[in-house]
Amino acid sequence: MRFGVVQFPGSNCDLDTFHVLRDVAKQDTVLLWHKDHDLQEADCVVLPGGFSYGDYLRSGAIARFSPLMQEVRAFARRGGLVLGICNGFQILLELGLLPGAMIRNKDLKFLCRHVHVRVENDRTPFTRAGRKGQVLTIPIAHFDGNYYAPPRTLAALERDRRVVFRYCGPDGELSDEANVNGSLNAIAGIINEGGNVMGLMPHPERASEALLGSVDGRLVFESLVRSFAPRRTRQPPPASAGKVRHDR
Amino acid sequence: MKARILVSFKDSVLDPQGQTVKNALHTMGYAAVKDVRQGKVFEIELGGVSRKDAAKLVAEISRKVLANPIIEKFDWQFLK
């Protein structure tokens, strides 16, 4: 399976995500440049975290206009797998591939910490390696993660089981305190109607190596690999594959 | 030509920044302040287009780029 990690000028989790996909998940992974029109035959496109264009206007507001995103939109419409992490999620919202919008965290401060999220739907290509109700420990790091959607949209999301992750306490219980950024219905991640586009605020790539404290984030990447397995697969490439600008 | 565009949250969306400013003002004793809403303002300098086209342009830019219709409303005018 080939993953394509999109690089916007202000992406800063691009190489983190690249590292985890290639060196930890051992998948064929390429970097996709925002000015190109070429998805390099990626089977799954990942929009990584960061500040795509400084996030000065609104998080993700400008990134959505980049040439590559027009390809990503078409790819998604064709049913291609698209994963948006943090800023990537915000971009998917701006792009309209996912419903709703992000506003400032409830305490108006950037928030970087491990949080607990509950798997709400394990029947997606992004979570099938997990169990419904399973509690994951994954870091967040964002300023605008306070999910908002109009009542109708929200109701539809809930009705169709399209809320994939919710902020919760260590034992999966919901509370205002656990809902760290004030998101409606404690929403941490959602999926589109087609079930092929997911956005989440937590950073699974930061929870994929035991050395860094948690491996719960692997669930997302393993799910993707698993859901793709039946279809065409590629050999993992030599370690040199993929263009890494400079290792961090 | 110069256009000023005001972008602010729809009334249905709560505005954490505005609320915080309001609370701050209250703790500072400004009791007369009943409510505060915070938004963004853009001033765009335009050139080489007719006023009519400029108007179209500004409206389009506001809708497509400056405001997010899901949470925000906008309103604009020419300054000169």
Place this chain on the structure above:
Amino acid sequence: MKARILVSFKDSVLDPQGQTVKNALHTMGYAAVKDVRQGKVFEIELGGVSRKDAAKLVAEISRKVLANPIIEKFDWQFLK
């Protein structure tokens, strides 16, 4: 009464947000856009004070709380 306060960087101060929006608009083909400045707008609802006192209040709040006089300028008006 309702007052609207516009806060923006002084002209001499760099406005990265405005610049980034401008560049984005250019790459999107809006060549007519010559410059963009981005600022904040506050709408304050006031009650239980005379218009005269309200005016004093708003000016004071703008100076002391809403704007940072070192890098920002402000400008306000009553809406109703």
Place this chain on the structure above:
Amino acid sequence: MIDKALLDRHGLTEEEYRLIVGLIGKEPNLTELGIFSVMWSEHCGYKSSRVHLKKLPTEGPRVVQGPGENAGVLDIGDGRVVVFKIESHNHPSYIEPYQGAATGVGGILRDIFTMGARPIAVLDSLRFGPLDKPANRAVMEGVVSGIAGYGNSIGVPTVGGEIHFHPCYEQNPLVNVFCLGLADKDKVFYARAEGPGNPVLYIGAKTGRDGIHGATMASAEFGEETEHKRPNVQVGDPFKEKLLLEACLEVMDRGLIVGIQDMGAAGLTCSSTEMAAKAGLGIEIDLDLVPQREAGMTPYEIMLSESQERMLLVTTEDKVEEVQAVFARWDLDAPVIGRVVEGGRITARSKGEVVVDIPVDAVVNLCPAYRRPSRPPSPLPGRTALPALLLPDDYDREFLDLLASPTVADKEWVFRQYDHMVLVNTVLLPGADAAVQRIKGSRKALAMTVDGNPLYTNLDPRTGARIAVAEACRNLACVGARPIGVTNCLNFGNPEKPEVMWQFEEVIEGLAEACRAFGIPVTGGNVSFYNDTEGLSIHPTPVLGIVGLVADVRKVVSPGFKGPGDIVVLAGENKEGLGGTEFLRVAHGLESGAPPQIDLELEKKVQEYCLAAIEAGLVRSAHDLSEGGLAVALAECSFHGRGRVGCSVSLEDAVRPDTLLFGEAQSRILLTCRKKDLQALERLAKERGVPVKAIGRTGGPVIAVEHRGRKLVRVTVDEAFRRWKNAIPERFEFRSEEGT
């Protein structure tokens, strides 16, 4: 016409002016005067400090580049080097906390990637006035969000730091930012304009009237009249810096450049003259080609502007297009604005006219160095004997109050605003004694810490400085790292005051001695003088940034108790003395007496012991004793432990109970080990002649300490945790706009 008033405004004395005229063989025009005024300012010219800084050891087997470049460079093996440095942005952070701190981060990051290294970690050392004053809270809130706003956006994790609160920083906060980067040894770049004829390129943000004379301002006391002296405050643009960072690393990676220098203090002036001087050549610039943000800028303004996010780069004629293509890819212009020339002069043209023509050597290398008069204050603060102190009647209360003292309390309110995990290298989260970043594809890891206790240095600058080095190294030892190099930021008052100069000399002596003792070179640093407001100087505040190397990242140890049933072992000795301690300040409102003394030989033994024990896999947790002493260290180990493990400790020492609990005797480390490993741990200690004692056990819901069978402290972990955790956040529950 250049007169006294004009010289004053440029911070130059009359004999300095005569010297200038002699050196350049003519009366400087205004622009040239401006150039000398910034380059010969304290900030750039190190007038008052240079003669003393020479005393610091700078040699070592790992040293690739010592002081003198943008940052120090150390060899860490495997063809890799670390590039690191600490910088202050104190005055700007007082004028505009958010932007001041943000541009401080931007500046130090440029220092690192200018040398070809990718920044992988930032640490911040902060000093504020007490948090009960709204104005101080506003400064802290602004500074912290400024650091966050810049660092988070550009994607370099802020992984650690330290904060102290004291009235002396009320109108003069300190914002010192440390940054470390990683590079390939054969891809380190220097600020040299080699090769006559080579084009000089300008990269990054347009030039505006920003922070003109920021450098001279950083070299003048604050006071009423600073109001109108205020330069145009610089606003940081982290997104632009991110573009610069990636583009610069790309042109370097592809070997497209000859030399490069960031435009920091003194902007175009400093970068061009330094690059020329280092190469023994000259540079000619056409100011009309310099991208400008504002209309009608004068040569003076263009040369002295301190607009952020700009670089000056030298390449060869044949590579210009390729270089420009790379920058274009990152949406950056890279116009050629000049050339490298023979003859060692900097010449600038504007509208065809020569507006600057002076020898770079005079500007860069011939700034006078002063040995300013110094005199110890009398009486020496550290010599005033402590009054007889009554023993506390309620140790629990004293303990809890100490935990709630902002200097001791939890700093999560700060570091959760920082992205401390981006780049996926962060092995220890903030909260440990030192930050640890893994090196991808290697078993090694890098440990970093910043430290400096202003109470000690105020009472006894020399001892305080020695302790600062020792404690920083101790922090490294606690995570299992060996120190390899030092950078330092020396924050002092007005050097024209003999007492301040004395403090400075003493601190240097202390640093030099301690660094020699630990065999660690000082590879760079920064001096910030004139931290005075209305004539009052801050405490002498040296801040040490020390880098350590971890041989095997899998062996890294953290401070938290790892579970119940472990043995608590104290390495080092408890001693009498409460002088200069946080307890003395909090409980008795005193800042007098002699600070803790330190025996560097014992200190080294204790640290080597800790490292050996970790190496042998005997250590479950390790934490150094610092502010708040043994009691606070025990509490921190409980708090950081999984599930907040308590502990019960009993002590026999013939030492005052309050001192035993809260004293800050140096060279002590708190270890825990499994019961079965205690003997091995003790044997190792005996071999190395280090005093160790098993003083208790982990486990239970309380932190309990008894002395000779008598209960001193017994509080639940939860209550202690609450006091420690909430101390800072609850002070911010009122918004900081209040009253500012």
